Amino acid sequence: xxxxxxxxxxxxxxxxxxxxxxxxxxxxxxxxxxxxxxxxxxxxxxxxxxxxxxxxxxxxxxxxxxxxxxxxxxxxxxxxxxxxxxxxxxxxxxxxxxxxxxxxxxxxxxxxxxxxxxxxxxxxxxxxxxxxxxxxxxxxxxxxxxxxxxxxxxxxxxxxxxxxxxxxxxxxxxxxxxxxxxxxxxxxxxxxxxxxxxxxxxxxxxxxxxxxxxxxxxxxxxxxxxxxxxxxxxxxxxxxxxxxxxxxxxxxxxx
Numbered sequence: 001x002x003x004x005x006x007x008x009x010x011x012x013x014x015x016x017x018x019x020x021x022x023x024x025x026x027x028x029x030x031x032x033x034x035x036x037x038x039x040x041x042x043x044x045x046x047x048x049x050x051x052x053x054x055x056x057x058x059x060x061x062x063x064x065x066x067x068x069x070x071x072x073x074x075x076x077x078x079x080x081x082x083x084x085x086x087x088x089x090x091x092x093x094x095x096x097x098x099x100x101x102x103x104x105x106x107x108x109x110x111x112x113x114x115x116x117x118x119x120x121x122x123x124x125x126x127x128x129x130x131x132x133x134x135x136x137x138x139x140x141x142x143x144x145x146x147x148x149x150x151x152x153x154x155x156x157x158x159x160x161x162x163x164x165x166x167x168x169x170x171x172x173x174x175x176x177x178x179x180x181x182x183x184x185x186x187x188x189x190x191x192x193x194x195x196x197x198x199x200x201x202x203x204x205x206x207x208x209x210x211x212x213x214x215x216x217x218x219x220x221x222x223x224x225x226x227x228x229x230x231x232x233x234x235x236x237x238x239x240x241x242x243x244x245x246x247x248x249x250x251x252x253x254x255x
Contacts, residue, residue, distance in 0.1 A: 002188040003155040005031040009063035022213040034186040038199035046214030080149035080157040095129040119147040139170035
């Protein structure tokens with residue numbers, strides 16, 4: 001079952017004294033089980049800092065994070081995580097890279113061969129299982145990285161701007177793949193982005209984060225039907241959400 005994530009008076013400060021940098025918070029937020037929640041804000045607002053704290057890779061300065069009622073006190077091993085720069089290793093094939101996540105968790109790749117094949121097929125990489133990362137386009141590498149993050153069937157998926165370095169057409173294709181993967185299994189997704197349209201298209205909730213020190217200005221429920229293809233962008237409901245968020249950032253002088 002997908003996880004519920006709670007932030008309670010969460011804050012992060014780097015350093016101390018006059019040189020201290022207040023990076024994020026304080027913030028309170030509940031991310032429901034199976035939700036797709038985007039953290040949307042300008043560069044430097046603490047989005048990635050928040051995601052690293054949820055993953056247990058960065059300690060909070062104040063407050064706490066609870067996952068299914070248990071306090072995060074260190075790195076979480078039962079999550080899927082993906083960054084802008086993928087973690088594919090060059091000496092392994094696509095299939096080998098996906099299997100690596102299983103090996104790191106003491107699971108048998110052979111026993112999960114069907115799962116690997118299913119994931120590769122779902123993102124149209126079934127014919128590239130034996131290829132190496134340098135033989136793939138950037139978009140294909142990111143698709144392989146999605147499979148890598150999902151192969152152990154995590155309850156929580158943390159994505160830190162995974163589409164940030166891709167061209168517009170490739171981004172749109174991978175958004176479709178990501179949406180389909182989420183709809184099939186419904187893990188709890190925390191998605192970091194600075195693209196307003198991307199956040200509205202993909203999310204069940206968009207958390208708008210202010211410029212640093214990042215605070216959660218508001219959490220906007222995106223009440224659009226699933227699945228959401230390119231046509232949704234031309235609807236008044238979609239443009240209404242986009243304009244509302246643009247207005248918030250305009251008031252902060254970001255755009």
